[in-house]
Amino acid sequence: MNSKVRSLKAYPQDRLNRAKEEAKAKGLKIYDFGTGDPKEPTPPFIREALIKAVPEVSQYPTVKGRKDLRETIARWFEKRFGVSLNPEREVIPTSGSKEAIFHFPLVFIDIDSERRKVIYGMPAYPVYERGTLFAGGETVPVRLKYEEQFLLRLDxxxxxxxxxxxxxxxNYPHNPTGAVASLSYLEEVYGICRExxxxxxxxxxxxxxxxxxxxxxxxxxxxxxxxxxHSLSKRSGMTGYRSGFVAGDEKIVSTYLKWxxxxxxxxxxxxxxxxxAAWEDEKHVExxxxxxxxxxxxxxxxxKELGLEFEVPEATFYFWVKLPEGVSGEEYAVHLLNYGIVVSPGEFFGEGGEGFFRIALVPTVEECKEAAVLWKKAHEDFMRKRN
Ligand SMILES: Cc1ncc(COP(=O)(O)O)c(C=O)c1O
Known part of the structure; x- marks a missing residue:
């Protein structure tokens, strides 16, 4: 086995999975706020575009991607962010963003160099760490703090x-905390990286x-x-399609494309x-x-009613909520499962996640309303038992 990944901890999910199975066996309705995979249907016009495009003769797609898609992405990017991208040299369509994030260090880490550290904030989406380790890089997780709005402070x-x-x-807007970054923060981080x-x-x-x-x-x-x-997964309800893109520095993008x-x-x-079709439409995103x-x-x-400490997210579909002093995310998550409610303990997202839980707004609006009623009772029972 690859020694670089031997040290990786599997998600501490076993106990929670067992509790989830028990809850299901009891016949409880499950409200799953765990994985960030919302249930809203993919807009019909996107499904139709896919079906219409299935060819009679299937041939290998190119890594460079379709020209019309790259041009559409460049147009979308310019409209949304005011930045022009050269669709020939600065954009690559990808199979979702996860694979692109994972594979990136394989091309840009030189294992024979002194310079092979990769910095990322913690708690985090786990792929920055995984990709770095598989590529032979050295991981440098930096703890993100509530008091610093979960911004990665390179300074x-x-x-x-x-x-x-x-x-x-x-990663802003940030998973799991929902934190957002301002343009001036991006300027500061960019300036340090350039230096x-x-x-x-x-x-x-x-x-x-x-x-x-x-x-x-x-x-x-x-x-x-x-x-x-970037990704269509969250924007357009297309997690199962696997579609996103990488864009930016021409030299880096063309080197990445080559490999x-x-x-x-x-x-x-x-x-x-x-x-x-998805990038050309904004109505469904709205x-x-x-x-x-x-x-x-x-x-x-x-x-708010439960008196928990949290920020109302300005973006993402996550809530990152602080638990009362001394309560672990896992303990709280296992308790909620007795009521059919699934949340992710903060520990799942690495160091800095202890004492928090995350919910992903995955169930439908109606289910969210039902779950909120149950949750209130579950929380009150939990606090009563503790005192
Ligand atoms: C922060 C972050 N990055 C990337 C991804 C990967 O998304 P996808 O591969 O579906 O584009 C996710 C998925 O949950 C995520 O939370």
Whole structure:
């Protein structure tokens, strides 16, 4: 087995899975706020575009992707962020953003160099760590703090560390905390990465799920040394299609493109045609934001009523909620399962997650309302038992 990944902990999910099975066996209705895979249907026009594109003769798709999709993405990006992208050299369609994030360090970490550290914030989406380890890089998780709005603060890290760093990952709007970053924050992080010659990667798969102002893209600050990762999964309800794109610095994007053919991850042609239809439409995205907003409001009210400490998310479909002193995420999650409610303990997202839980606004609006009623009782029972 690859020794670099032997040290990885499997998610501490066993106990929770057992409790989930027990709850199901008891015949409880399950309200699953665990995995971030919403249940709203993919808009019919996207499904139709895919079906229409399924060919009689199926041939290998190219890693470079369809020209019409790259041009559509470039148009969308310019309209949304005011940044022009060259569709020939600065955009690659991907099979979702996860694979693109995972494979990136395989191309950009030199295992023979002194400079093979990869910095990312913790708690985090686990793929920055996994991709780095598989590529032979050195992981440098930096704890994100509630008091610092969960922003990764490169200005607080020693320059000796930055000198040995190849890649920095940022992810705003952020999973799991829902934190958002301002343009001035992006400017600051970008400036530091430029100063040290570090590639700055920005996972922007939640920029379209916003409720207040529109979150910015890193490419608004600069392209040199910068790469962004986008996805249709959350924006358009297309998690099962596997479709996203990478864009940014021409040199980095073209080098990445050259080596991506080794991975066998070219996006299927018919998925790319569905993706084109999705990027061309904003109406369905606006509707999805409306649905997530309604769910968000249900839980903002509930958690306020329960006296829990949390920020109402301005973007993403996650709530990151602090538990009362001394309560672990796992203990609380197992208790909620007795009522059929599934949440993710903060520990699942690594260091810095202890004492929090995350919910993903996955069930329908109606189910969210039902779950909120049950949750109130579950929470009151939990607190009564503790006291
Ligand atoms: C922060 C973050 N990045 C990337 C992804 C991957 O998304 P996809 O591969 O579906 O585009 C997810 C999925 O949950 C995520 O939360």
């Amino acid at each position: 607080k890290l020693p320059s000796s560390l930055l000198e040995e760093t190849a890649i920095v990952w940022i 040290y010659g570090i590639i700055l990667c920005s996972d922007e798969c939640y920029t379209e799920i916003y409720f207040e102002s529109k979150p910015p893209s890193l490419l608004q600050v600069g392209k040199e040394g910068a790469v962004v990762f 991506r053919s080794s991975f066998g991850v070219a996006s299927q042609d018919f998925v790319q045609q569905a993706a084109k 509707e999805r934001r409306g649905i997530f907003r309604r769910k968000r409001d249900v839980f903002a009210e509930l958690f």
